[in-house]
Amino acid sequence: MSGPTANDNEAKKATPFFKGMMTNSSHRGSIQATMPMQCEAVLAKRARAVVIAARPPNILVDGVYCPGSADPRQKPCLRHVIVKDLNKVASQMKIEVPTIGIFEKRAPMGMYAVFDGLSGAGVQGPATAEFCARNFHLQLLGCIADLRTAPALTESSVEAALSTSLENLDRELLARNPEIADGCGCAIALVVGDHLFVALMGSCTAMLCQVVDGKTSLLTLGRGAGPLRRSLGDADMKGSRAGRIGGALVTSAPDVQSVKLKGSEHHPFLILASSALLAGLSPAKILSTTEGFRIQPRAFCGELGELASESSSKASAEGASEASLPPCTVVQACFLPEPANQSEAPAKKARTGAGSTSGASQSMRLKHILVRFHQGPKPAEDPKARWASRSRLEAEKLLRRAIAELRKDRQEFKKSPKDVAELIVMGSKKFAELAREISDCETAQKGAASCGDLGWLSAEARAAMGEQFKEVVDILLPGQWSDIVASSQ
Secondary structure, eight states: OOOOOHHHHHHHHHHHHHHHHHHOHHHHHHHHHHHHHHHHHHHHHHHHHHHHHOOOOSEEEEEEEEOTTOOTTSOOSEEEEEESOHHHHHHHTTOOOOOSGGGTTTOOEEEEEEEETTSSSSOOOSHHHHHHHHHHHHHHHHHHHHGGGSSOOOHHHHHHHHHHHHHHHHHHHHHHOTTOOOEEEEEEEEEETTEEEEEEETTOEEEEEEEETTEEEEEEOSOOOOSSEEOEEOGGGSGGGGTOSSOOSEEOOOEEEEEEOOOTTTOOEEEEEOTHHHHHOOHHHHHHHHHTSTTOHHHHHHHHHHHHHHHHHHHHHTTSSOOOOOOEEEEEEEEOOOOOOTTSOOSSOOBOOTTOOOGGGOBEEEEOOOOOOOOSSSOOSSTTSTTTTOOHHHHHHHHHHHHHHHHHHHHTOSSOOSSHHHHHHHHHHHHHHHHHHHOOSGGGGSOGGGTTEEEEEOHHHHHHTOHHHHHHHTTOOTTOOOOOOOOOO
């Protein structure tokens, strides 16, 4: 005995509907009236799904804090914040963002910031910088959400929202924490689609790399100093705004500027930094440092921060018997090329699973140099190991040296490799030497061709190594070295 077929079920489902249409005209009208309402509900659901699925900016970004001689037992005066996908944060917090103007089609949004408690207008300290780092994104999202009622959205609208968010942040700080006496400067970047917005206070820096007619230079952003010094906090210098007597000597209105980005070939990267950067290094030195760490923001920021700290110390030591190393924070955002069309031949050598039609399932063969470090109050697993007393900054310094030596080795090749395979073979000897010298992975003891080899890793295997690991290696082409990345695996 067989049950009803699929066609039988469909017939049963359709019968009452058509019967109602034929026998009761009023019922027919009610059915027709509900259909547009159901469509609207479907469209609204799809619109909500778009908000969740909005992609982040095509940017590889990282930042490094170099403490210098600062007491590690004290709170740092420098803080940096990286929000890679501001749309995702807004969705999680159920904050609706605009959908017109430069926000059209759920434009990718990211926010990066440096807060410098050493470049305020008055007392130096960590409290204001810490408060701002924890709360600024909330004020920013609130001001962006308020733009939904605007009839049109232009660069000026977003500049005003960015400025208002910092002024509101300052009001919140002064109202909630009147006991905080210190202040801070800041360098903030907001990316919306192909628009860059920068806000500056104090002595912090924002520099955009630009390539014009084949010449590369650093464009210092900001429109210049105003009639009052700019800072967050510094309650004793804000007058009646902070409940003090007298007029304000400092303003919380930032120096804001917007730039239309023209792609990674014209605008390769952006740098945000604390006050120690330009105090210690010239723009020419900064630019030359980038040449050694292209699309490697972690390595670049670590190298630049260390150089700036050392140079600032030497400058301040002139005429003094001794000078400490000032702390420095650097954030670099590398603007990546847009992904190639699906119809184009893949640029990477990739292995795909059976029947795979998606680039997300591509496998990559990777080699690595692993440098372990220990941080935190708990003792290391192996107290006698060479990495047991090594800090993360020390581990990254070793890897930056390895990157520099591998780059130098390639520059000294006696002949140009005919293809990527030969390029990899020609550099394998130097890589094996470095891996055996500094790597803490057992793969470093394999033979020359297999030294440091992780084998073929699928997209799932790369994701298991950590989101940041996958983000850093997925942009690589054959023969390229990745940025420094931390992993618990």
